[in-house]
Amino acid sequence: MSTNPVAHPVINEIAERWSPYRFEPRAVEDEKILTCLEAARWAASSFNDQPWAWIIAQRQDTNAFQAMVRCLMEANQGWASNAGVLMISVMRPTFRRNQKPNRVALHDLGAAAAHMALQAAALGLQAHQMGGINLSQARHVFGIDDDHEPQTAIAIGYPDASPPTGDEAKALEDRQSGPRKRRALSEFTFAGKWGQTAAIVE
Numbered sequence: 001m002s003t004n005p006v007a008h009p010v011i012n013e014i015a016e017r018w019s020p021y022r023f024e025p026r027a028v029e030d031e032k033i034l035t036c037l038e039a040a041r042w043a044a045s046s047f048n049d050q051p052w053a054w055i056i057a058q059r060q061d062t063n064a065f066q067a068m069v070r071c072l073m074e075a076n077q078g079w080a081s082n083a084g085v086l087m088i089s090v091m092r093p094t095f096r097r098n099q100k101p102n103r104v105a106l107h108d109l110g111a112a113a114a115h116m117a118l119q120a121a122a123l124g125l126q127a128h129q130m131g132g133i134n135l136s137q138a139r140h141v142f143g144i145d146d147d148h149e150p151q152t153a154i155a156i157g158y159p160d161a162s163p164p165t166g167d168e169a170k171a172l173e174d175r176q177s178g179p180r181k182r183r184a185l186s187e188f189t190f191a192g193k194w195g196q197t198a199a200i201v202e
Contacts, residue, residue: 004180017121018180019128021079021172022164023157027060028084032123036156039119043112047097051105052112053090055142059083067141072153073132079172080130083155088138089113090148109151120156128155 003015037054045051057068068086069077080086091109095102102108117127130153138150164173184201191198 007185011118013118013121017117018126019176020126020159021128021176022160022169023079023082023084023155024160025059025082026084026158027058028125028157032120032125033058033085033156035123036116036119036125036127040112040116043108043115045108045111046102046104047095049092049095049097049102049105049108050112051092051095051102052109053092053148055088055090055138055144057086059085068138068153071134071138071141072130073134076130076132076153078168080128080153080155082157082160083128084125084157085155087154087156088133088142089151089154090144091151092148094147106151113152113154116154116156124158125156126159129153130155 004018006015033056040052040054041050043050043052055068057064059065065086068088069081071088072080089109091105093102093105094100113129117129120127133150133153135150138144138153144150164170186197186201189198189201190196191200
């Protein structure tokens with residue numbers, strides 16, 4: 001995968017981050033997983049509440065890993081089963097300090113997940129985040145407390161750069177190697193009022 005076609009200079013990890021569908025079927029070293037988790041730990045959060053949690057399953061822990069694979073939607077199970085580690089992200093929707101609703105908990109979880117993905121890229125890994133997860137099954141299988149909410153799944157591993165063999169691998173390669181596109185800054189950066197493009201990005 002080539003570097004993302006950024007319009008303005010950014011740090012290397014942003015330019016090099018992508019979401020592969022083809023992973024090498026091998027474990028990720030413990031130290032690299034810990035480094036990714038540490039990066040997530042240092043994300044900013046409202047009142048420093050850190051409303052995120054992660055359930056992790058390493059591929060060498062076969063039973064836990066397969067249990068997590070089965071929590072994914074069928075369309076994700078095949079390719080994600082090659083990742084080195086799978087995670088389920090979990091959010092606490094209330095503040096620990098007063099039990100009141102935390103309106104920005106999901107925002108803060110997303111910030112932590114972004115930290116994790118960028119750190120993975122810096123380590124020669126990549127993270128693929130998924131909304132395609134059976135949330136009720138994940139809650140049941142992993143015994144997630146009622147005061148927490150499972151949100152997404154994350155596959156982390158080494159991208160498979162080998163030539164694809166077989167129809168399924170070729171289809172996944174086509175899916176992940178298409179043009180890398182993002183909306184222009186002018187489409188979502190406003191000033192003065194909603195919908196009015198900011199002069200800085202015109």
